[in-house]
Amino acid sequence: MSQSSATQNRKINLRRPDVMQEVQAEVVSHYRSQLVEYMRSNGNRLHIPGQLTIRLAKQFGFCYGVERAIDLAYAARKVFAHPKRIFLLGEIIHNPEVNEQIEAMGIEALSSRPTDEELSRLNDQDVVIIPAFGTEVHTRSAIKAKGCVIVDTTCGDVMSVWKRVKQYSGDGVTSIIHGKAWHEETKATSSQATASKGHYLVAFTLEETDLICDYILQGGDKESFLERFKGAYSDGFDPDLHLVTIGVANQTTMLRGETEEVQRRLSAAMEKRYGREQLAEHFRFFDTICSATQDRQDALQRLLQEKMNLLLVVGGYNSSNTSHLAEMGETVLPTYFIKNAKKMEDQRVIYHFDQHQQKEIRTDDWLPSGEVTIGITAGASCPNNLIEDTLRRLLQLKGIALEDAFPPDLLSLA
Secondary structure (H helix, E strand, O other), rough: OOOOHHOOOOOOOOOOOOHHHHHHHHHHHOOHHHHHHHHHOOEEEEEEEEEEEHHHHHOOOOHHHHHHHHHHHHHHHHOOOOOOEEEEEOOOOOOOOHHHHHHHHHHEEEOOOHHHHHHHHOOOEEEEEOOOOOOOOOHHHHHHHOEEEEEOOOOOOOHHHHHHHHHHHHHOOOOEEEEOOHHHHHHHHHHHHHHHHOOOEEEEEHHHHHHHHHHHHHOOOOOHHHHHHHOOOOOOOOHHHHOOEEEEEOOOOOOHHHHHHHHHHHHHHHHHOHHHHHHHHHHHEEOOOOOOHHHHHHHHHHOOOOOOOOEEEEEEOHHHHHHHHHHHHHHOOEEEOOOOOOHEEOEEEEEEEEEEEEEEEEEEEEOOOOOOOOEEEEEEOOOEEEEEEEHHHHHOOOOOHHHHHHOOHHOOOO
């Protein structure tokens, strides 16, 4: 590495008071909402007698980790002004509006796993932002080798998972990761296992968990097993060798109840296979669901106990924590997963994401006539301004003037 590269790799303080004061003002102007704050201070409820009641979950929207990632991206643009080139690995978070805003600031997108061609464009004068999900070990190493300034916005909860997975690998324990093998966070976590000379296997569903349990208990056709989990295990993984001692980890945005069930089933299989007295030698587990994800799931669970006609879940379609909120709602009442208010085309038509078909679909006659109660929640990557847009659109569709729903002095600020 050149002297220039070594200099560029030194840590640079982006969170200087002068920089962060400007950043906070800009972030507030882009993403905050006076109307949402008004509802939060009034019991998370908006009621227009005889027409409409809107209930917000008590916890929704940006978490600390997301806010930190966005703040650092904005700060990078302040500190490294044009024409300094700044690149972002993939998306800063899983929300299209936020990523569009980042792009509008002149921050260029790279693939989350950059190609050789993309890496060849980088030099030691460039800045590269690592998103909140983190990145794979080899990607970080490749960027570091280029001498780029690295702005690391990886969530602290994600790094806690990495620490445990590396510990598993160091102890010869295979990481069973409850998550989505294709998700950036799970890819990053998996790479921590292999970088520490360990192995991993990713289980997304309880069905896949049961397949692992069956193999632990009675073995099976190795080739069929590996084909079933293709793309979800480490190079050289051998179920006959690497399911003898396992430790459970998880993508931080999974449903807590489902992760606990994965843990319970794997623990039961290992106990049956090796006996209770030997269980600790063959099985490990720790809780790595992020607190913000759990807070939003708990808040929605409480909201779903209220009598409502339908639920709107607002956020990016590729947001894992948001998709789980939609799953929760679907078990109780009509639920529409929308990425923004524009998806509510009119009183009759709504476009929303169907997780079973993995595509956006159209539903007719979604909004009941007459008096209606609607719940709203959002994942940790959804800004409040999108919730405000949703509120405004619902009022418009029900023929209610903003002045009849919110105080006039508040509207002058909004």
